Amino acid sequence: MNTRAVTAHIPIELAEALDKIAMRIDRPKGWIIKQALTVWVELEEERRRLTLEGLADVEANRVVEHATLKTWVANLDKPVDSL
Secondary structure, X not given: OOOOOOOOOOOHHHHXXXXXXXXXXXOOHHHHHHHHHHHHHHHHHXXXXXXXXXXXXXXXXXXXXXXXXXXXXXXXXXXXXXX
């Protein structure tokens, strides 16, 4: 795997927390940062996918009216047979 170095300035408190975690789990700080960034990038990609999916639903008029949603929420705590 090819790699590239990335430099970032982070708050001292975050750097100290990173130091403590690295010592506790006996892993290099770079390994921890790589793991954290990998998860963050995956989450951001999923967030973008879901946003685009939602926008496509709006464009296709697959929406729920606000009043319908409010009624549904108001009835969440009621038994199904009472509706």
